[in-house]
Amino acid sequence: MNDNIQTYLKENRDAHLNELFELLSIPSISALPNHKEDVSHGASWVAAALKKIGMENVTIYPTKGHPVVYGDWLHAEGKPTILIYGHYDVQPVDPLHLWDSPPFEPDIRDEKLYARGASDDKGQTFMHLKALEAIFKTEGALPLNFKFCIEGEEEVGSPNLPAFVEENKELLAADVIVISDTGMLERGKPTICYGVRGLCGLQIDVKGANGDLHSGLYGGGIHNPINALVQLVNSFHNEHGEVIVEGFYEKVLSLTDEEKQAFSDLNFDEEKQRQELGVPALYGEKGYSYLERTWVRPTLDVNGIYGGFQGDGIKTVIPAEAHAKITCRLVPNQDPDEIVELLKQHIEVNKPAGVEVDITVFDKGAPYVTPFDHPAIQAASRAYEAVYRVPTSYTRGGGSLPIIATLDEVLHAPIVLMGFGLPTENFHAPNEHFHLENFDKGLETLCTYWFELEKSL
Incomplete structure (x- = not known):
């Protein structure tokens, strides 16, 4: 110039x-x-x-x-x-x-x-x-x-x-x-x-009874959609932060030696990052650094979860429905359409009894x-x-x-x-x-x- x-x-x-x-x-x-x-x-x-x-x-x-x-x-x-x-x-x-x-x-x-x-x-x-x-x-x-x-x-x-x-x-x-x-x-x-990273997202809608119910009269007799949704969401990961949806990691490509060196040359300070974020500890897939987990490893996150009474105080109901919004960040060789199908299969296999579960697919990008x-x-x-x-x-x-x-x-x-x-x-x-x-x-x-x-x- x-x-x-x-x-x-x-x-x-x-x-x-x-x-x-x-x-x-x-x-x-x-x-x-x-x-x-x-x-x-x-x-x-x-x-x-x-x-x-x-x-x-x-x-x-x-x-x-x-x-x-x-x-x-x-x-x-x-x-x-x-x-x-x-x-x-x-x-x-x-x-x-x-x-x-x-x-x-x-x-x-x-x-x-x-x-x-x-x-x-x-x-x-x-x-x-x-x-x-x-x-x-x-x-x-x-x-x-x-x-x-x-x-x-x-x-x-x-x-x-x-x-x-x-x-x-x-x-x-x-x-x-x-x-x-x-x-x-x-x-x-x-x-x-x-x-x-790529992206795929979906919404999970869990439905129970045909209306909100009194938790004293019906509690213990039917499945609570929020409890069912929490059970379903919990089935996506193990205690090490790994996604346990079958086939989720199957096509993930490993880093090259040159990429690993480029990441190392950044001298990234994980403790500084922890302090800036204000969390007690960083967390993620076991065996990978913070940069690897956030740049080159796939994720599955709950972006929103809601259902039941949301106002001040308490309202003793069993809600008729509950909802969660899920997104996955994807890495090279993962196909968004394939991952969505794996998620659907996982949800079907792990669907709790006593509720209906519907899935709506949103954003997808490779x-x-x-x-x-x-x-x-x-x-x-x-x-x-x-x-x-x-x-x-x-x-x-x-x-x-x-x-x-x-x-x-x-x-x-x-x-x-x-x-x-x-x-x-x-x-x-x-x-x-x-x-x-x-x-x-x-x-x-x-x-x-x-x-x-x-x-x-």
């Missing part, structure tokens, strides 16, 4: 932040029907921003849900094509009273930008636009060909994007896919996430890994190190980006996850924020990356 680009970014920092404020002010909450128009407004804003920086063929594509925004610039003759993916939708803001400033009124405090979407993912997606703008303004052209695919349903599992990608695979065809929707290990420590010695990943590493002046760390992500598997399966291009958020930035929680230090350095890193990638491919 030359000095002209760096100067341009510095001189236009305030203007860029003001533009980002506009985007962050749009309450594009994809999960809530009453924000449908706001999500549509978000798509229109992104389309206008793409046109402003010089993208062509900018189009807002409708889907069965929220729209996808596309744009491209394809005038780098003979050069590779990059597809940049991001999302303009955001999570709900509840509980609102825990926010120190209104979630859609961006506010800068202590060089941190507070707003819903600041880190996930409006802020990081916006940086890609401004990085290319800086190159355009100073160089007159881009070093590579670029395409954008910015969606409005990531926060609800991207239900309509797989079909869009399949139907438009020629439009989206690229040599490398770049996504900035992940984070760094910690402040000042640039990180490339070269893989993420895991993904790009070898971290790939040229596109190594170019990203060099770009990070040129700006942050420290070695780049390589991690696997514990979370899930379901669309990654679709992009991999349909477009057959390596995926580079270049994140600039920090784990402490409260994405999905009140007081979400983005450190402006990483906004500034992230812009420089992205500009540097495109020239490094031009030399590498």
Whole structure:
């Protein structure tokens, strides 16, 4: 990256932040029907921003849900094509009273930008636009060909994007896919996430009698759905934190020696993590470190469990039903559909007598890994190190980006996850924020990356 680009970014920092404020002010909450128009407004804003920086063929594509925004610039003759993916939708803001400033009124405090979407993912997606703008303004052209695919349903599992990608695979065809929707290990420590876990989720509904019953009159004579549900949930694990659903680990791939060394080089402090989380002890699958358990081992967790009387005091009833929401984080070689079937079989075998059990399947997404010695990943590493002046760390992500598997399966291009958020930035929680230090350095890193990638491919 030359000095002209760096100067341009510095001189236009305030203007860029003001533009980002506009985007962050749009309450594009994809999960809530009453924000449908706001999500549509978000798509229109992104389309206008793409046109402003010089993208062509900018189009807002409708889907069965929220729209996808596309744009491209394809005038780098003979050069590779990059597809940049991001999302303009955001999570709900509840509980609102825990926010120190209104979630859609961006506010800068202590060089941190507070707003819903600041880190996930409006802020990081916006940086890609401004990085290319800086190159355009100073160089007159881009070093590579670029395409954008910015969606409005990531926060609800991207239900309509797989079909869009399949139907438009020629439009989206690229040599490398770049996504900035992940984070760094910690402040000042640039990180490339070269893989993420997959996901499958389901709801278990346990039904007993045809209505709530008096626990004195009927207690001991019928099965309590909450007791039955607890018994069923308890059947998923043993005392060592291992999932005991038959076949659950059968296809799990082991870490390579190189990956084990990369993890070791991070010098992760488990005791510090324990203290930060405020728990008496870390817990998980026996025989694995905290990083292994959260990055490369599959999980099965209860995300919510409810039924019966929830108010103050006590109400002596046997509830008619109880419910639990379950998600599994999956690792390479595990198929979400297969895991769902294993869970269904386990539930059927372990279903307590005296109740009915129904299952509803929700989100599903496959895991993904790009070898971290790939040229596109190594170019990203060099770009990070040129700006942050420290070695780049390589991690696997514990979370899930379901669309990654679709992009991999349909477009057959390596995926580079270049994140600039920090784990402490409260994405999905009140007081979400983005450190402006990483906004500034992230812009420089992205500009540097495109020239490094031009030399590498």
